[in-house]
Amino acid sequence: MKTVLKLAASAALCLGAFAHPAFAEDNIVKIGVVAAESGSFVSAGHTLPAGVGLAVKQINDAGGFKVGGKTYKLEMVKRDDRTDIATAIAATQELVRDVKVQAIFGSETHDFTLAMAKITQPAKIIHFAGNSTLAKILNPDSVKPGGEDHYLFQSEPQEFQRSGSTARGVLSLLEPLLGFKPKKSVMIVGNDATGQFLSSYYYKALKAEGQDVPDIIFYPPDTTDFSPFLTRAKSLNPDIIHFWYNGDSTLTALPQALELGAAKSYFLFGVDPGIWKEKQLSADVPVAMSCVPVCWGESSNPKAKAYFDAYFAAGAPHGVTSSVSLLYHDYVHFLVEAWQKADSFDPDKTVEALLNLHHQGVVSDDLTFNPTHQVTHATEVCAAAPGGAISCAMQQPPAEAPKS
Amino acid sequence: MKTGNALRSLLPVLVILALIAAVPLFSPSNRFLSLAISAGTNVIALYGLSVLFGQTGILSMGHAALVGVGAYAAAILARDFGVGFWTALPVAALASAVFAMIVGIPSLRVGGHHFVIMTFAFGQLLAIVLTNGGDYTGAATGLDIAGPVTLFGADMSDLTRYYLMVVAFVTAAAVASWAIIHSSYGRTLRAIRENEKLAASLGINVGRHKIGAFVVSGVFAGISGVLLAYFLGHISPSQFSSFPSIYLALMVMIGGARLIEGPLAGGILVAFLPEVLNLDPVQSRIVYGVCLIAVIMLLPDGLIGGIVRALRVAFSGKPKQEAERDAAPSEARQ
Known part of the structure; x- marks a missing residue:
């Protein structure tokens, strides 16, 4: 019993050693x-x-x-x-x-x-x-x-602004690279709290920009083999597959999508063109990327x-x-x-x-909080052409959330 | 085992818990208290798991799901019916017990590894249901749980008070687990653990008792879930998916499932080892993996069983076999 008491006392003293007073x-x-x-x-x-x-x-x-x-x-x-x-x-x-x-x-x-x-x-x-x-x-x-x-x-x-700005940027950059106006989009999304939330807004943003979105395909967050999801997406013959939202998962999925020829073009949410260049990635179809909020590999923002x-x-x-x-x-x-x-x-x-306050930041020259404590600014989108050239743009977000 | 001996086996845990309860006297950091509360809620679930695994020999790999049922029951009761902490406790414990029974009835028709896989699958299934449950379960975002926890008019939201309350619940869980271990019911469970066929031949309804043990462990898990939900103020499916379940199983195996000190040791060790050694999650998993292999190979009764055995051998000079008999409740001595 003495041993137990000694051990317990030592443990209590050790735990007490975590204490450290606030210092200012x-x-x-x-x-x-x-x-x-x-x-x-x-x-x-x-x-x-x-x-x-x-x-x-x-x-x-x-x-x-x-x-x-x-x-x-x-x-x-x-x-x-x-x-x-x-x-x-x-x-x-x-x-x-x-x-x-x-x-x-x-x-x-x-x-x-x-x-x-x-x-x-x-x-x-x-x-x-x-x-x-x-x-x-x-x-x-x-x-x-x-x-x-x-x-x-x-x-x-707010997500309707970020999604709206992103959707506008993706469509405006991919259209000249595709040589036609894309009409059909499929979303492939990580199925977690963030993925569910973001995709619900991006779906509406695409619809507001006139896209036909026949399906949102959810994948478990730790997925490494995307072929079942990509096969399903391919069967819908999309002009663009939009990958949301985890950049690491997206970079795992893209080579599989390219090999499968799942779509005529792709959008990778949260992948910087800097990573595209560093990893020497390439594609035989146009690939758009967005940054949250401004890209470091290539940017249209003068302060970036x-x-x-x-x-x-x-x-x-x-x-x-x-x-x-x-x-x-x-x-x-x-x-x-x-x-x-x-x-x-x-x-x-x-x-x-x-x-x-109206604050001059890197992201925007006019950062302000609205009455519900949320900021407004555009999100940058870049697109890599099949030849490798990358162009970027920041489309202003919509003033109001889409109705549907 | 005689009552005096049985009580003696409980005494070290009570002494350790009394010392743990005295920790606020040393003015610990709030970080420590917060981690200790999380560890304490785990320990309560571990005492249930020790009844299941340590006494009955059934390993559940979906135990965090039972904790989740308790947590979500408390959050939904608070949101939809304005039910507070103390009323939520028995209701959530009952909900987890019922869920355990629902899982247990089909799962326990199979044994051994199949049961482990079944509980793992049920755990995953619950996470999927919660993630896709829409506004009712808060989907992947989860649910907020509002409302203060009061006891005799005192606000228990204060970190030190909540810590002491969790220590009290851990003590109750330890005593309940001890009571089960030293009851005729506990002996029945151990008979099933040692030899199912022999137990059945003695007239023991093996299936019913196994489901019963799972239900009992569900009660512990449900209480753990309520304490966790009210502490965090927000719960989400990822907290109750496969990884937390594996961690619970890991904790009980490392600490030792058969001894009353085991769940306490396992819960504290796994909660504080990364903190003390400043390990990142990858390093932690490596350390836990090595610990688990070492425990399985060298200390089959877990860390505490090993320490008790070593102390007995070192101080009383008892031979190994005798020390082993003393370390765990033995049917021969009941």
């Missing part, structure tokens, strides 16, 4: 990042701390920012959620209650963000997340002062090159979804501008400032 310096403002730096979502996850970290460096290198007559610098405190909800929640608890951050960025996973918001919102922590699926909870009631999501902001356009040069110079890897970093980078600058405008770190005053 007078002129340092801590902002937290919760992202999947390991696990199945690492591809998008590593872009969050990279984007936020770059913004923090830019702000600090410029001498910091002034609030209440005092100059502050930022400190990023990042936590890896390991693509595990329990770890994401623990990390959020730690950042909110122990580290006492002023704001949180992340996560890129919708379910995790919803659970995280249950912690950040009662604690009045400004929370930015690049999940368009947040539209499910962001409504006039939930974001009003005292509402349960008053401090939550969606740093990605400078941003991505700095982003990669800071050590971030070239990834399928490196551009996702822009859903966070711009909002660190935006938040600092809001603090300066409010001349306070008070969360309510910060929310008010965020809703009244």
Whole structure:
């Protein structure tokens, strides 16, 4: 029994060693990042701390920012959620209650963000997340002062806007490459929370652009053999197969689709032309790609090159979804501008400032939040011709959601 | 086993749980408390799994689905009927038990590896149903669960209070598991585990008892699900699919399914090992895989069984066979 007691006491002491009091310096403002730096979502996850970290460096290198007559610098405190909800929640608890951050960025996973918001919102922590699926909870009631999501902001356009902008870009770029106006589209979509949500909007966007969409084919998220889904798609004789939404899965599916000759052209959501070039991919049919929100391999956005040069110079890897970093980078600058405008770190005053600002970011010269805390901007689409030439365009999103 | 000996086997767990309950006195970080709560909810499900696997010899690879039934039952009850935490607990436990029975009746007609595959398939099936359940199940996005957890007027949403509540539930689960192990029902289950044909020849209704054990493990899983749902505030199908089920089976095998300390050790080890050693998910899976192989080959009673055996040999000098007999409840000594 003595041994058991000793072991148990040692265990309790070891567990107690996890305790570490919150530490704050007078002129340092801590902002937290919760992202999947390991696990199945690492591809998008590593872009969050990279984007936020770059913004923090830019702000600090410029001498910091002034609030209440005092100059502050930022400190990023990042936590890896390991693509595990329990770890994401623990990390959020730690950042909110122990580290006492002023704001949180992340996560890129919708379910995790919803659970995280249950912690950040009662604690009045400004929370930015690049999940368009947040539209499910962001409504006039939930974001009003005292509402349960008053401090939550969606740093990605509403999905009808992103889908609309993307659909317009894909069709406008593929039409000249195909030599005819594409009329029939089939969607192949990963069957998870994000896939179900995104595809429901993109389907409507395609229909709004006059496309005949006979089928949405869902595949299990961990699929590697796409032949059953591609065979089904091919039987519908589509002009375009649209792959949504995981760039890694899409890059697995495309060679199989090309070999099968499943369609006359393809669209790959979330695949950067930079990856297309680096992997020396080619196709005998036109292939469109979209970036969330601006591409790094090729871009029509004049600010993109400078941003991505700095982003990669800071050590971030070239990834399928490196551009996702822009859903966070711009909002660190935006938040600092809001603090300066409010001349306070008070969360309510910060929310008010965020809703009244027009911020010049990389993604857009006029980033604003609407009354339900969501931004509006275009999404870039690029297309690789069979010869290899890549052209890009940013089509403005529709003002209103399609009716059907 | 005499009552005194039986109680003595429970005492170390109670002492460990008392020390675990005292952890908030050391002002642990909220990260630790949060991870500990998640681990605690797993441990409750593991105590159910230990009744099934450790006592009856049936391994379920779809146990997270039973946890999911409890969690979704609590979320749907709260959303559609305004039912709170404490009422949801027995209802969700019952729902998981009924689901276990529905799964168990066809599955337990087959034995061994086939049963493992059947439970795995049912787990996957539930995840598919939840993912495609539309607004009722929240589809792949899942469901929010709102409403505070109160106890005698005190708001239990505070992390420390929720931690203590989970520790209390773990204690109750451990005691319930211990009571089952040391009851005539537990002896019946172990008789089935050791030799099904012999048990049947003695008049034991093997099929009914196996389904019964599965139902009992469902009750534990349902309670675990309710605690998890109210802690996270949001649940989705991916939390209850095949991987979490494999992890639960892994935890109970590593900790040791036959001893009362096993589920506690397995749950804590798997929850905190990546944290302590700073392992990413890939490294964690490698470590768990190696641990599992080592446990199966070297420590058939799990980590705790191995430690107990080693301690007995080291301190009392008892020979290996005797130490083994002491380490686990034996039918010869009942």
